[in-house]
Amino acid sequence: MNAPTPAPSPADVIPAPVGLLAELTHRCPLRCPYCSNPLELDRRSAELDTQTWLRVLTEAAGLGVLHVHLSGGEPTARNDIVEITAKCAELGLYSNLITSGVGGALAKLDALYDAGLDHVQLSVQGVDAQSAEKIGGLKNAQPQKMQFAARVTELGLPLTLNSVIHRGNIHEVPGFIDLAVKLGAKRLEVAHTQYYGWAYVNRAALMPDKAQVDESIRIVEAARERLKGQLVIDLVVPDYYAKYPKACAGGWGRKLMNVTPQGKVLPCHAAETIPGLEFWYVGDHSLGDIWTKSPAFAAYRGTSWMKEPCRSCDRREKDWGGCRCQALALTGDAANTDPACSLSPLHAKMRDLAKEEAAENPPDYIYRSIGTNVQNPLSEKAPL
Amino acid sequence: MTAQFPPPVPEAGQRLLSHEELEAALRDIGARRYHNLHPFHRLLHDGKLSKDQVRAWALNRYYYQAMIPVKDAALLARLPDAQLRRIWRQRIVDHDGDHEGDGGIERWLKLAEGVGFARDYVLSTQGILSATRFSVDAYVHFVSERSLLEAIASSLTEMFSPTIISERVAGMLKNYDFITKDTLAYFDKRLTQAPRDADFALDYVKQHATTPELQRQAMAALTFKCTVLWTQLDALYFAYVAPGMVPPDAWQPGEGLVSEASQAKPGASGGKMAAGDRPRLPRGVRLRNDETRGKWVLLAPERTFDLDDNAVAVLKLVDGQNTVSQIAHTLGQTYDADPAVIEADILPMLAGLAQKRVLER
Numbered sequence: 001m002n003a004p005t006p007a008p009s010p011a012d013v014i015p016a017p018v019g020l021l022a023e024l025t026h027r028c029p030l031r032c033p034y035c036s037n038p039l040e041l042d043r044r045s046a047e048l049d050t051q052t053w054l055r056v057l058t059e060a061a062g063l064g065v066l067h068v069h070l071s072g073g074e075p076t077a078r079n080d081i082v083e084i085t086a087k088c089a090e091l092g093l094y095s096n097l098i099t100s101g102v103g104g105a106l107a108k109l110d111a112l113y114d115a116g117l118d119h120v121q122l123s124v125q126g127v128d129a130q131s132a133e134k135i136g137g138l139k140n141a142q143p144q145k146m147q148f149a150a151r152v153t154e155l156g157l158p159l160t161l162n163s164v165i166h167r168g169n170i171h172e173v174p175g176f177i178d179l180a181v182k183l184g185a186k187r188l189e190v191a192h193t194q195y196y197g198w199a200y201v202n203r204a205a206l207m208p209d210k211a212q213v214d215e216s217i218r219i220v221e222a223a224r225e226r227l228k229g230q231l232v233i234d235l236v237v238p239d240y241y242a243k244y245p246k247a248c249a250g251g252w253g254r255k256l257m258n259v260t261p262q263g264k265v266l267p268c269h270a271a272e273t274i275p276g277l278e279f280w281y282v283g284d285h286s287l288g289d290i291w292t293k294s295p296a297f298a299a300y301r302g303t304s305w306m307k308e309p310c311r312s313c314d315r316r317e318k319d320w321g322g323c324r325c326q327a328l329a330l331t332g333d334a335a336n337t338d339p340a341c342s343l344s345p346l347h348a349k350m351r352d353l354a355k356e357e358a359a360e361n362p363p364d365y366i367y368r369s370i371g372t373n374v375q376n377p378l379s380e381k382a383p384l
Numbered sequence: 385m386t387a388q389f390p391p392p393v394p395e396a397g398q399r400l401l402s403h404e405e406l407e408a409a410l411r412d413i414g415a416r417r418y419h420n421l422h423p424f425h426r427l428l429h430d431g432k433l434s435k436d437q438v439r440a441w442a443l444n445r446y447y448y449q450a451m452i453p454v455k456d457a458a459l460l461a462r463l464p465d466a467q468l469r470r471i472w473r474q475r476i477v478d479h480d481g482d483h484e485g486d487g488g489i490e491r492w493l494k495l496a497e498g499v500g501f502a503r504d505y506v507l508s509t510q511g512i513l514s515a516t517r518f519s520v521d522a523y524v525h526f527v528s529e530r531s532l533l534e535a536i537a538s539s540l541t542e543m544f545s546p547t548i549i550s551e552r553v554a555g556m557l558k559n560y561d562f563i564t565k566d567t568l569a570y571f572d573k574r575l576t577q578a579p580r581d582a583d584f585a586l587d588y589v590k591q592h593a594t595t596p597e598l599q600r601q602a603m604a605a606l607t608f609k610c611t612v613l614w615t616q617l618d619a620l621y622f623a624y625v626a627p628g629m630v631p632p633d634a635w636q637p638g639e640g641l642v643s644e645a646s647q648a649k650p651g652a653s654g655g656k657m658a659a660g661d662r663p664r665l666p667r668g669v670r671l672r673n674d675e676t677r678g679k680w681v682l683l684a685p686e687r688t689f690d691l692d693d694n695a696v697a698v699l700k701l702v703d704g705q706n707t708v709s710q711i712a713h714t715l716g717q718t719y720d721a722d723p724a725v726i727e728a729d730i731l732p733m734l735a736g737l738a739q740k741r742v743l744e745r
Binding site: 066186 | 669683
């Protein structure tokens, strides 16, 4: 027998993926200005066919994926959403429908329930219908959402409300909490906007000020205590005001894989913004090979790519350096420490940027849409 | 009603007891026979009953409450003295109230409604156990037919009730999230009414039990009354705790309730777990063997709970049928351990999962 080799550091081991974010389509009736989809949206003609999605799910289950997030765009815009959900159930995958609740969502809900759907996450843009519909860019969306939510709980499906928080609705945080209780949701996500994709373009229109953010956190903490055992509230604070960054997607290439409508596999939904990364497609490779061998997943997995202050930091295997896309967008180098981290030399400047923007009058929203050539006002050079 | 209840104190019945001795002998009956000692009440007060078991108690006990003024009216009819009648009629006023919406019976209805019952269903008494009806009716007959001394002595359980009420209110508020202070308003009043009533009745018994035989009869009457209360709990235990034999036509969980949605109130759902609850995994929560990682996990909305071996053993028995006690019992047999210790261990674990809303009861 050979001499035992030392156990590899956990950072060097490629763990099995836990979650698959299946962006089934970029089509969506809503046009939220903070949409996490890329600025360049996939067209319907480029979308994967049903058989390919079923194969991807089968491969995902084989790799050890437990949760599948059926997302988009609006996933119920796919005609095969019921078939895809049924496949998840057959494979023992936990299926989570991330939906706007508008368009054809309600019409398909009962069939999704029968197919074995496990959970529904419904987005709500606001509590007040008028402002909610201004943010979502779709008239009459709010009543549809309420009707959809009522049917979810009537079926006995667990419901999570997802509210993306920004300066246009941050005053409604107490209202979101009441709405979640009223609708019988078990969970509420009070998710401050993460400034990638469309949200990055609209940052000045969305950024709340620090006092508003602090107040929203205080309200959530009080509500958690008051509603213990009734409503679980998850709070995502805005990076720009945070002390430490989030482990983006649980660490690059550690937990999550994201398949785009046309089958490109990404370590996170914004990873395409990083130039020079080579992404593989499910049409060309098995999901397992993509996870373990594709250059994009290898690029920032583990800790060996890190620079200071990450490289010697005790937290490097907690937050894995934060978000690569944010580091790139704000500092010009994806391998830099995420400036959301207070240990980053650029953190103070990032915070100042947020403060300045929050203090200005908000510009108009740039709504997401397919095929519009968006001039990203921030894309020319890194601002920090 | 001719059955003789044996004197509780051996020498009693042989010589005339002083007033102090008589009171001590009567209190001794309560100390040994009053229904606060019954296992069902211990479960009730310690939070070990499920919501349905508490409902069964509230429903059956309503019949007892409703018949108390009938019993007191029968007694009142036999009192020869206006002064005595003025005193005794206060009991009827307390229970029936002076107007609609007032009185002890109304407050008990509020309690029954508070645990989810439709008012009309409770009023109909159609769901009560026959043992409840037999016991309560026996009490009414006893008071109507026996001597005034025995009738009045049988009410002396009120001497013991302040203790049980304090225990009950504190225990139930602490242990059941569906019980509120308002629900228990019945007992607030009884805390002051019962001692006043008992003082009068005790004094009457002392004054009128003037021979060893009369003292024996008074003690036997109180013993009888303790039995009336005890028997009702025996029946509840038999039907709704163990072995769980609900007689035909008696209330079954789910019957006679106002729909959950219309009575739901904030903060009233998850987060607690009692030994009598039957936990279950709701839709959207699944126990799964994760073969890739060689472990069992609990899959829930947007999260995965890693489970240790103990948690897996417990959750495999969570099926909406087994009570927490039964789960502890099964595990005790499997692992040759004390079920009481296991129960104490697993209750906080299950309550923790309920609070995270991945377990229901």
